[in-house]
Amino acid sequence: MVHAIRRDRSFRRRVTVTAAVSGLLLSMPTAVSAEAPAPRGWVEKTMARMTLEEKVGQLFTTYAYGTSADTDKAADVTRNRSWLGVDNAEQAIDKYHLGGVIYFAWSDNLQNPKQVASLSNGLQQAALGQPAEVPLLVSTDQEHGIVQRLGPPATQFAGNMALGASGSERDARAAGKIAGQELRAVGINQNFAPVADVNVNPANPVIGVRSFSSDPRLAADLTEAQVRGYQSGGAGVVATAKHFPGHGDTDVDSHVGLPVITHTLEQWRKIDAPPFRRAVDTGIGAIMTGHIQFPELDPTGDPATLSKPIMTGLLRDEIGYDGVVVTDSLSMAGVRETYPDEDVPVKALQAGVDMLLMPPNLDTAYNAVLEAVAEGELTEKRIDRSVRRILTLKQQQGIVKRPFASPYGVDETVGSPAHLRAAQRITDRTTTLVKNDDRVLPLTDDARSVLVTGWGEATTSQLTALIGKRGVTAASHYTGTNPGAATVAAATAEARGHDSVVVVTSGAGANPGQSALVNALIETGKPVVTVAVGTPYDIARYPEAGTHLATYSYREGALESATRVLFGEVRPRGKLPVTIPRADDPDQPLFPLGHGLSYRH
Known part of the structure; x- marks a missing residue:
């Protein structure tokens, strides 16, 4: 009942536009622009009315099963109850005040473009129905090539190493722009791409063709081009360079183990760092961590995700990045070998991370952060620092102003003839x-x-x-x-x-x-x-x-x-x-x- 009352109050503060798209109703509450505060003002005013629980919720991105935000399908409900303790994504947003949601095919989120747009709008409606009224970061991994979540009819590209073979910054930017426009058309406003790792190890089992090149300069040039493509030119999707401090010289997959990189600090600066430096200089929206051990950068043996010398000392202080840092999935073995699951989110925040992606047990992770604040391991000021970065990103990338997918943009944008022709021309050069x-x-x-x-x-x-x-x-x-x-x-x-x-x-x-x-x-x-x-x-x-x-x-x-x-x-x-x-x-x-x-x- 409380949930329903919140939604009703929220809806009275909005103008609701409803449009039919091939039988699907995409409900799009739109904030009244005349009352929109200045960018900085919106962030501070929003934070001032947020509870600690709401702030902590902004730090988490996870997935929920189902093709719609309010799914009541028995199979989805069963899996969501097991995974999140609720029936569907709408209830998860209400319970945990989530800052972001990520889409996968295996979680039944990506059936077709119109369905994805409807799901995205339902999720944003649920988020804006909360007292804090903060829209979500809706993300996926659309790297192209071997990691590609949104399939046909969306335009498909050959991937990073193919772009590296073309050597064309113009092509890399065009590919990012096309992908960004199509993602935004279905309501996905953050892409966990590009991969900025420099693949110098031919035996690398997890990066390989996901990398642009083994040449740091070429990788940096194309990383910059992709960031510009995603974040500008009408795309307006948050780009996320990964996997800091660099996953290109590993022979272990961090999904199943903890890779060790033996580069010295100087080697890191020459080989691994240039694409990330360039991404930061270009104004990238977010950077994703890598679950890799880098003894020369941090002799404690902590994975980079949990390492203050790496996340704060190198990324924040040396490179000068003050934007959002998101972890790679906290369900991966590479970050779970050293500490219990309840300690990992706290240590990541202590290291300098802002957003916590897919912890293996969201309830445990969420409450662990709250308990850490109560016990003095984390201060609310430290939580505020990350929340401020997250809200600022949402505002700067236009997500606050334009949280919803347009019902008219799906058919004309996703897999358009012009996009398909451009993709083939680009691929022909690779x-x-x-x-x-x-x-x-x-x-x-x-x-x-x-x-x-x-x-x-x-x-x-x-x-x-x-x-x-x-x-x-x-x-x-x-x-x-x-x-x-x-x-x-x-x-x-x-x-x-x-x-x-x-x-x-x-x-x-x-x-x-x-x-x-x-x-x-x-x-x-x-x-x-x-x-x-x-x-x-x-x-x-x-x-x-x-x-x-x-x-x-x-x-x-x-x-x-x-x-x-x-x-x-x-x-x-x-x-x-x-x-x-x-x-x-x-x-x-x-x-x-x-x-x-x-x-x-």
Whole structure:
């Protein structure tokens, strides 16, 4: 009943605009602009009327199950009660006064653009119905490439390393602008992107193609361009550079363990820091922490998320960043190995963090912060510092003024023909011809029959279809991630019945069956083209291959670009954004940074 009364009072203070979108009602309470205070005034006036409980709630971002804010579907209610102790997101906002909500497909938040817009508006309506009347940061991870939450019909890009291969700041900014406009159209106002990590470790299991480059300068240039794309040019989405202080030289995935980086302070300044410095200089809205151990930066062994020398000493003091710092997910193993779950949010705040993302038990984390204030481990002044940053971000990025998705912007913005064309043009500039020793490419009329084989059932099938559209007979033979001898033999036998073979690889370094497949196909004497659709390092595992493409992505746009290159419809223009080391001597380059071939016309 109290909840209903709050909502009624809040609604009387607003003008409500309701619009129908294909049968969905998007309710959009809009603040009366004539009464809107000056930016600084709004922050201070809002904080002055907030209780401690409301302030602490602003520090948390989490997820809730369901396609709508007030879902009553039995499956959603059951999962929400187990996860949050409430039925739905609306009740979670009422109970915990959340500062942010994050969307995932697995939490049933991202079915289609109109549904997402309706969900976002329902969440904002619930937040603005609270006494403090503070809109939410609604976030997701739309990095593109291998981490992409909002799928088609939203415009898809090949990802950061593909942009690194183009080397174009203009393309990186355009990709950020398009993605930002589409996210904002469905009510998502914060993107946990770009990844600013400098991938100097070819064995990195969690960053890889999510990084722009192994070159700090190129990574910094493209990070700046993406930040500008997201936060300006009509996009108005908060960009979030991650994962500070830099996750690019790890060989452990922080989702399952605690990675250790051995860079010295000077190495950190030269390798890891430049993209984050550039992001700060560009006015980035937020920075995300990494759950990584960096002994030379903090000898205590604390993960960076919980390290005051790193979060305050380096990020705040040395780099000079005074904006919002958000943790990576607190459910990840990398931040849970050293301290109990109830201590982690308190230690993160003590370190200098502002927002706490997805703690494994929200109730435990929320009450732990309140208890820390009551017991003197944290002061309310310290809480105020973070809340002030969060409210200022919401105001500066236009979320206070424009919290709702427009019902008219979804169809005309998300996956628009202009966006799709721009994305394909950008992707066409990323495909890299690494080797063409056999002069197999571009394919000639002699290639009347092509076998597509190798990694990725959907990928080999898609590539086969694209090749078939060129008037060529194309067949698909999926061999799996790590094919055994019998599978290799079967693919080799089928290859003998075709004029040319295209072999798709991804993760060949960890899956020797892929290089065995490539080598067996080469021995048939047929023209063989290898295509790495993940990291470009695969060629080091089968250096005998005479013709090799790197796409950095298995998304449809990247496969379309690869097909255009195969048939000479476009010239390969990408340059390696990383150095590819030799497999037998990692200190020696097989192909240097910046290498890339083209066709002569």
